[in-house]
Amino acid sequence: MLNVNEQVQQSFINPIIPQRADPWVYLHTDGFYYFTGSVPEYDRIELRRARTIQELGAAEPVVAWTKYAEGPMSANIWAPEIHFVQGKWYIYFAAARTTETVEGLFDHRMFVLENESANPLEGKWSEKGQIIANWESFALDATSFEHNGTHYLVWAQKDLSIEGNSNLYIAAMVNPWTISGQQVMIAQPEYDWEKIGFYVNEGAAVLKRNGKIFIAYSASATNHHYCMGLLTASADSDLLDPVSWSKAPEPVFTTNEENGQYGPGHNSFTVSPDGKHDILIYHARNYKEITGDPLYDPNRHTRAQVFGWTADGMPSFGVPVRDGKE
Structure with a gap:
């Protein structure tokens, strides 16, 4: 793992993929990087793969799933993620329903697809249905991870009794589409930088690094105020106990006007092919002023940059780099 003072040899020409927000990149054991993210039309889920992160931009996308004309998976298909669990591929995504009201268009729930093929760009994706939380409300951005033999789901959801738009929750899983027991809130918007435009985590x-579990997350509205925060827990702690998690009081990755990067966030993590370099994948725009609703501005581009670590084992993301070579 890199110290922040080491010279980084790996570099990228950003953006990696134009007009792909909420990017998810996963390096599989077959040596391929797999990519998915929100398309500007919010109507489908695409996958692509390549031997390097840079080559993902030129890789041919394959449509894995397309929204329905009506019903609970018929609008605003957001933030898909691809995971490999116990020999099968899974895609987590959020979807809303076609409706005449704005509220319905943004009343998302979380869903899961499954594929048994060795290559997830082939074979059939089957619907495993909605991830049922402990209550019904706006829910999205599901991600999963394994630790000490237990699989966990982390996601954003609205609690109708708490002011704001979404908080972060964690629960154990009995399988890749079913949570077990009670969901636990581990973060809610509390600092000013998390509550600009919308109260969002x-x-x-x-x-997972250095005996710790880190959860990066995004906060505030999806314009230039969008930024990343960080939660930390000891790897030896009870991850279902809210007390185990501490939140950094300041954002860890923010707009950098000097470099022309605005609203960086909704990230994922991956590594270089040799596993030596940790890589931050995120989206950002290269301009500040947006006409209309930022959600319908298509120019949140996928970007990548290597990051380092501080002496006390914390990630140091630096600032979003300029477009072009890092």
């Missing part, structure tokens, strides 16, 4: 991504 969302887009969780998990990183």
